[in-house]
Amino acid sequence: MKAPALAAYALLGLPLAMAMLPIYVLVPNFYAADLGLGLTLTGTVLFLARLLDTVQDPWLGRLIDRRSARGWNLLLASSAVLLSAAMAALLIPPDSLGRFALAGWLGALLALTYTLHSLINITYLAWGARLSDQPEIRTRVAAWREGAGLIGVVLASVLPTALATRYGMSTALGVFALTFAVLLCLGGAMLLRAAPRPQRVARSDAQxxxxxxxxxxxxxxxxxxxxxxxxxxxxxxxxxxxxxxxxxxxxxxxxxxxxxxxxxxxxxxxxxxxxxxxxxxxxxxxxxxxxxxxxxxxxxxxxxxxxxxxxxxxxxxxxxxxxxxxxxxxxxxxxxxxxxxxxxxxxxxxxxxxxxxxxxxxxxxxxxxxxxxxxxxxxxxxxxxxxxxxxxxxxxxxxxxxxxxxxxxxxx
Known part of the structure; x- marks a missing residue:
């Protein structure tokens, strides 16, 4: 498998890795301190959302396996658009919400963001595993994907902090949301249009x-x-x-x-x-x-x-x-x-x-x-x-x- 094909597959790994660092590191402090939600309420919402995120992945994997090749394409495209919107709504909340309404907003958007991210990520990993039956090709596929992911982590580490220092956290998160949306849609488009297709297998309804x-x-x-x-x-x-x-x-x-x-x-x-x-x-x-x-x-x-x-x-x-x-x-x-x-x-x-x-x-x-x-x-x-x-x-x-x-x- 040649480098352009591997790059077309790997690009989506950049925004997927980029997404989680702000959610885990920046969002708690942003909502608790900057927006005034408080540590106790913010911590409770985060715990419940992360609990959902942890337990749902096996069932999401089963759901993905039941989709056809065309279903995978539709799932990836729709989830990428929805995840871009959910991330923007999470990082740029309305100004007029009361304390408990803001907590509800945070919980709903975290649950939606976690679910959509998991749908894309599990499909993406399964896509890579089905690209070849040759072990050495699988290693290269994983290496290219994780390399793009590390670039995404570095970008997520540097971009919000640099922008926040100069323009404030609200502006920094807004710019990050826009950058993430562009990269996610670009990575999804490259995967669907230019990446090698996963090997098709017969579906089983008894999975x-x-x-x-x-x-x-x-x-x-x-x-x-x-x-x-x-x-x-x-x-x-x-x-x-x-x-x-x-x-x-x-x-x-x-x-x-x-x-x-x-x-x-x-x-x-x-x-x-x-x-x-x-x-x-x-x-x-x-x-x-x-x-x-x-x-x-x-x-x-x-x-x-x-x-x-x-x-x-x-x-x-x-x-x-x-x-x-x-x-x-x-x-x-x-x-x-x-x-x-x-x-x-x-x-x-x-x-x-x-x-x-x-x-x-x-x-x-x-x-x-x-x-x-x-x-x-x-x-x-x-x-x-x-x-x-x-x-x-x-x-x-x-x-x-x-x-x-x-x-x-x-x-x-």
């Missing part, structure tokens, strides 16, 4: 979202993926606290995040080529171990260690490429040919595990409180251990379990 659970290889891979996803989500949850309170370098937060994600994008071709030589399973395990070796040094960093932490960001970011490209390619490999009509069901459960891992990583905050850390104070070893030590321990467990996974390696 169930539980079908992937009958696949032993999926259960083992899902277990490894979930443990590793929690290991990745914990540092993502605690990064701002670590940079501000342990390193006391809050002004360099944007630079550190950019170094990490850009390094992840640069590392994707390395892991793709390595997977061709060693196999996906061995390469992913090597990526986990490399990530541990690079990231564990964060435990030892003292306040003001800007250059040392930048090195940690670069090296662990390079290892991130393995976590992004290889697991979805491994998942595509283990779906039996007779279950190709249930590809979206597999990725629906996969998405559920990713979101569950993110939710579970939130428990790192009460764990920090239990060991005596308070935000805003100069942090000692307790924050560093939870931020870097615990994720490395989980990655070692995942790497050990991955050793017994009989897929993704070339036949001797």
């Amino acid at each position: 169930s979202w539980r079908l992937p659970l009958s696949n032993g290889a999926f259960r083992r891979l899902a277990g490894v993926y979930f443990i590793n996803a929690v290991a990745v989500a914990i540092p993502a949850t605690l990064a701002l606290f670590f940079i501000a309170d342990r390193l006391q370098l809050a002004t360099l937060t944007g630079l550190f995040l950019a170094l990490y994600f850009v390094s992840g994008a640069l590392g994707l071709p390395i892991w793709t080529r390595l997977a061709d030589r060693l196999g996906k399973r061995r390469s992913w395990r090597l990526g986990m171990l490399t990530g541990c070796a690079a990231f564990i040094w964060a435990v030892l960093l003292e306040p003001g260690s800007a250059w040392a932490y930048a090195g940690v960001c670069v090296l662990s970011g390079l290892a991130l490429g393995a976590d992004l490209a290889l697991p979805p390619a491994l998942l595509a490999d283990i779906i039996p040919p007779e279950q190709r009509d249930s590809t979206a069901a597999y990725f629906g459960l996969w998405s559920f595990l990713a979101k569950l891992a993110l939710a579970l990583a939130g428990l790192a905050l009460p764990l920090l409180a239990w060991v005596g850390y308070q935000p805003g104070s100069q942090a000692a070893w307790n924050l560093a251990l939870v931020y870097a030590g615990l994720p490395c321990l989980l990655k070692l467990v995942a790497a050990r379990l991955l050793t017994s996974l009989p897929c993704g390696d070339p036949t001797p």
Whole structure:
């Protein structure tokens, strides 16, 4: 599969990855502080919306599998238009709403945005898994998609913050909503018009979202993926606290995040080529171990260690490429040919595990409180251990379990 075809498929990954960072990071503060909704009401609405987002993905996967190829096209096109409108309404709410009406607006738009994003994302992942039966092609498809996604994350990290500093948060979110809509519609159009078509399979009316659970290889891979996803989500949850309170370098937060994600994008071709030589399973395990070796040094960093932490960001970011490209390619490999009509069901459960891992990583905050850390104070070893030590321990467990996974390696 040539680069133009891969690029036509991958482009949609940019706005899809771009969407979630403002919703998770900027929207809570915007509604709670700028719009006056308050922490308690905002937090309650966010919890309920995220709970819905977590549990609905397996059923959405089943719904997608029941659609024909034409149905996929219609689903993607309509969902992209609706998601653009929902994102704009979420980020640019009416001025005249009362407090409880604003809470209702936030809850309804979050639920709609989460659902539409999941519909597009699961269909998009299933599309990529059905592009080829050749394992090496699947790895390249995943690498191109995740590379575009990392560009989207960097853009979402930089654009709102830069605009907010100069024009205010309301204007920044409005510009972001417009940029997102243009990129989403462009990516959807490229996918539908220029990307390779997914292989057509016979549809089954007896599908169930539980079908992937009958696949032993999926259960083992899902277990490894979930443990590793929690290991990745914990540092993502605690990064701002670590940079501000342990390193006391809050002004360099944007630079550190950019170094990490850009390094992840640069590392994707390395892991793709390595997977061709060693196999996906061995390469992913090597990526986990490399990530541990690079990231564990964060435990030892003292306040003001800007250059040392930048090195940690670069090296662990390079290892991130393995976590992004290889697991979805491994998942595509283990779906039996007779279950190709249930590809979206597999990725629906996969998405559920990713979101569950993110939710579970939130428990790192009460764990920090239990060991005596308070935000805003100069942090000692307790924050560093939870931020870097615990994720490395989980990655070692995942790497050990991955050793017994009989897929993704070339036949001797």
